[in-house]
Amino acid sequence: MSMYSSSANAFRIPGTDPVAMEECTALSCEVGTAATEPTVVVAAVVVGLAAFLAFAHVRDAVDAGRGERRRVLAERDAFEEFADRVDALDPAPTGSTAGGFDGSMVAIRAVDSVGSDGDVRLRRVLAAYRDTVMSVPHYREEYDETIPESLAAELGPDTAAALASNGTLSAAAQSALVGRSRQAAEARSSLADAIGEEIDALRAFESDLSGVDRRRRRLLEHLDGVSGSGADAAIDVWERLEDLERECDEIAAERQESLADPPMTPGPAVDVEGDRAFYDYLYAPTDGPRHPVLAQVSELAERIRADRDRVASRLAGGR
Structure with missing residues (x-):
């Protein structure tokens, strides 16, 4: 899986040409639209920084897979x-x-x-x-x-x-x-191998999502430490957050592909049917979502969108 590779502390410094600054570029207009309350001055963008995502859905799914694999073995x-x-x-x-x-x-x-x-x-x-x-x-x-x-x-x-x-x-x-x-x-040996393959996939997706979340938090930490208006840095952070949101979409698409190609199709002894019978067999009995990776991607993407809105509010408020 490709990981977003870019230094979280390397920010692009736009030109300061007066004429260029007066233009309503595509980015500045979009930022203005994203700010739901342009007059509000946001003192700190990192409101939700400490509450980093724990990826509970994926980790619970790993635990459920381990338990089921032990029973199957x-x-x-x-x-x-x-x-x-x-x-x-x-x-x-x-x-x-x-x-x-x-x-x-x-x-x-x-x-x-x-x-x-x-x-x-x-x-x-x-x-x-x-x-x-x-x-x-x-x-x-x-x-x-x-x-x-x-x-x-x-x-x-x-x-x-x-x-x-x-x-x-x-x-x-x-x-x-x-x-x-x-x-x-x-048959149970094959099923245990398939569950093990799913556990490995869950861990890989968690690693990808953790990497996205880590870069998200580093971007906000940097911006929170910028003194003055920090408009240039805020614009760059806003753009990079947009990149992270696109990366979430790519992870979701990759998971959708894997859902269409499960490690195995459960036998008739497993009381589930359909194209995603393997995942229903694993996750339907749990208290969590049927599709833990997609649920986790959605949660992270929502967090990123909220961060972008805060950055936009900071820009609109002149901070």
Whole structure:
């Protein structure tokens, strides 16, 4: 990303030709229009200088992304462990059960009823699922599903149905459980990578916006220290603030482009749809804006416009 590179303390000194000073140039006329109360003398332009932007929207979004990435990685590890534990089990002898994943949906509920009376292999599968996938710290808060509901949602409805109708762990069921669990882990690994990419993007945008805000404050600090009318310096600051506002527009346009090309498209397990499903998945559950970068750009641009108005008022007031 391009950063605005110019010394904040190097100000252009316009010519002092009397005739030129009497002309209503495009800049001076625009400044006069921007001053909402031309007769007001602004003692200090830096009224809002101390209250620099904290970029809370972007930082909250980074925190939300980190939290979600931790949860996704915990689920990935849980599915990998579940797959390993199921893979290590001895399946039922060939021919002792019905093969394949062709049980009916009605049979899903029967999985829950398999207790001490059920086949030891199936009990071990269910215990492994409880101890891994259903034991991640956020499981109850985010899912709160029964074993058959979770198996159906994560590994396919035929998974729970087959386990229930077979009544044990067949070789075919074991192979499918292991394969689908590893697929679930891989999907979460990809999602974690995409979230990490978004976090990096957020940090980059925060760095760009912080650079703009830092130069904004330096311009105002310089102008506040100018003695006398400081008209020349004020005009130069006004122009440079306009440049910073244009830079905000460029950052917003860059973010709009990235929104149209997300790191990934969430799978059907994520209950969001549309072109920006990835960002809805990340930010819809939060208290902040759906588009934190754009909201932050808008806030900074508004601050810059307010600063330009103060500079214009200072010029109009003769300070």
